[in-house]
Amino acid sequence: MKATNIYEEKHKWVMFGRDPDKPEGIIDTNQYLVCHNDRAIVLDPGGIEIFSNMLAALLHHVSIEQITDLFASHQDPDIISSLGLWDQALPNAKLHAPWLWESFIRHFGLSSIEYVAAPDDGGTIDLGGVKLEMIPAHYLHSSGNFHIYDPVAKILMSGDVGAALEPVGADIFVDDFDSHIDKMKMFHQRWMPSNRAKNDWISRVRKLDVQMMAPQHGRIFKGENVKKFLDWFEALEVGTAIG
């Protein structure tokens, strides 16, 4: 699994993905690690099928004891179906996830890790001094959904928003925004159900200083491309499957 340091100043952000060893037929996912001193959090740790590669990749950057927190933006299997295995590896960790999905996510196997249910209006995860904000992103696409904003690194981990369907070998960053549109248009039109929810999220995100928008699939948007994405998304009609 490829690991890319995307921010390394006061603390560190690492993106994991583009796994050449992932089994055929499962969607490629991006996982993120935020670490600060002796604490680390894994954002959307991924599905059961990529657990071994993900754990191995993480141990190049942090020790097991350092991983004190996990975050699941929503309940999908590619986000958190590995929970039963993390539960065995990190018995003292906390899982931050939407309150709405607690009784559903527990079906993946949770007996040791503590489920910290995030209320609808979000909250803060304090990673030993680094405060990560949980930004409400309900109905984008899941009915209980959060993104993570780091005001120091100015990174927004945007879950499925900004996602693109690409081959495993794709670049990490969006280079040419216009040519990237084709790879994400259908995804957003079909997976995002509500224009109202979309616009609410855009107005919320426009108030933040976002230098990097990091989705769970596809490429990361940097600088000017973040604004271009918000403008494009604002104009896009979503929830198209109902005709």
Place this chain on the structure above:
Amino acid sequence: MSNDSAKKTVKNTAKNTAKEAAFVSSASMAAELELVAKVAKDMSISVKNAKAIANRAGAKARGFAPITDFIDEMSIDTMKLVSAINKESTALSRVAISELRTRDAYSKFIQVKNNSSDANFISSLSASIENIKVKQDEEQAELIKYAKKLKSLMDDISQKMAVANVIVANSRIEAVNAEEYRSNLETIADDIDKSCATIRERVNQSFHRLENAMDQWKRLATDESNKHI
């Protein structure tokens, strides 16, 4: 069902059972033994009929009353045993699933350890591996405990059925003296005999199913542990 297709069914069942995971076997077994409870209940009703006939027959069927009491008690005990088996097999299924997940996690941790020896923090995984091994050992011991308990409960039912055979044979002798009640009592003895045979057959099948599943589980567990040595 023709003899050939019956043989084929038995062969297929044996083949499937041999491949079956312990948690599937225990769940299937509980469902199969539900029929035993039903047959035992029917047996209890037959025995109550026999008792009523014996009462009407009076002195002609004096020897029948203690026999019916015994079989009635035995059918109630069988129903209780089936209920206990259900409870134990559900517990066994739960432990077997948990053990399977623990084994999977253990296997994945070992894989990471072996394939990523160059990772800076690989040694920090050792404590997790040790903890999970302890958990796995505990679950395996629990699994063996539940399997033993289940076998012992099934053995209790088989023993009761063996005794019932002797009792039914005695009841036939008693029926001979019951004159005009003879044919009714013999029919009831036949029903009880058939019920006992059905129960014996079901329990035997479940017993073998459990043995096969446990053998399969032991083989897999040994293969896995050899793989990690």
